[in-house]
Amino acid sequence: MDYKFFDKLLKANNTTVYRVSKSTGISASTFTDWKNGRSVPKIDKIKLIADYFGVPIEYMMSGGIGGLDAGSSPLLEGNLVPIIGEIRAGSPIITNESVEGYERAEVADTDEYFYLRVKGDSMKNIGMVEGSLVLFHKQQYAEEGDVVACLVGGECATVKRFSRSKKTVYLLPENEEYEPIKLSTDDFESGDARILGVACEIKIKL
Numbered sequence: 399m400d401y402k403f404f405d406k407l408l409k410a411n412n413t414t415v416y417r418v419s420k421s422t423g424i425s426a427s428t429f430t431d432w433k434n435g436r437s438v439p440k441i442d443k444i445k446l447i448a449d450y451f452g453v454p455i456e457y458m459m460s461g462g463i464g465g466l467d468a469g470s471s472p473l474l475e476g477n478l479v480p481i482i483g484e485i486r487a488g489s490p491i492i493t494n495e496s497v498e499g500y501e502r503a504e505v506a507d508t509d510e511y512f513y514l515r516v517k518g519d520s521m522k523n524i525g526m527v528e529g530s531l532v533l534f535h536k537q538q539y540a541e542e543g544d545v546v547a548c549l550v551g552g553e554c555a556t557v558k559r560f561s562r563s564k565k566t567v568y569l570l571p572e573n574e575e576y577e578p579i580k581l582s583t584d585d586f587e588s589g590d591a592r593i594l595g596v597a598c599e600i601k602i603k604l
Contacts, residue, residue, distance in 0.1 A: 401433045403458075407451050422446040441497055454478065455500045479503045479511045479533065485547060487518040487526055487557045487571075501601065503533050510536050512595065514547055514557070521545070521557055523572035530602050532557065534595030545597040550579065551590060557597070567591070 408414065419426045424443050431437040439447070441455075448455040455478060478500040498515075505511050516530040524545070526532060532547075540546045540560040548569055549555050558569035558579060567586070569579040585591035 411451060418450055422450055477505060477508045479508050479513055481513040481515060485514040485516060485555050485557055487516045487521040501531055516557060520571040520573045520576040526600055530600050532597050533599040534597055536595045538593050540593050540596055547594040549592040549594055555594065
């Protein structure tokens with residue numbers, strides 16, 4: 399988020415840094431450091447500022463891109479769901495648990511959902527390409543054929559299609575260039591493997 403955009407919001411709403419600081423609890427020195435380039439506001443503070451001006455947090459983070467005037471309060475459908483780092487659709491990578499932003503989703507209970515950003519192309523045949531935002535419902539079980547975010551090896555996560563045959567679980571890619579990941583139900587019982595959620599929507603920004 400650029401301080402210049404924040405400054406435009408101040409002018410458009412006829413307010414001051416002091417008023418924003420007093421209402422949000424963010425110290426005036428934080429705004430000064432931000433203005434002088436000594437620091438960058440964290441996501442929790444950006445949300446407080448967004449709430450103060452009555453605009454979506456993603457609007458703040460994009461610097462007002464999208465044809466909207468600073469100070470306006472655009473009405474968008476859906477509620478804000480956190481984007482949790484990045485996940486690889488290919489070989490598993492370490493999951494980044496920090497929230498990198500928010501995206502809207504037409505869901506009632508946002509605590510039951512999360513977005514993950516796809517990196518890789520092992521699921522490209524179903525439209526899950528590099529940079530896609532995938533909306534997941536939080537749950538630790540899956541039905542045959544569900545697309546899941548699955549923890550592998552206790553600390554790595556991947557997106558694959560879930561399939562089970564007796565005590566064997568297969569995480570199937572949607573790209574013929576990749577091989578299935580083979581697991582045992584014992585891996586899930588021990589905690590070495592765990593389903594994090596089931597995919598219900600893919601968003602691709604052009």
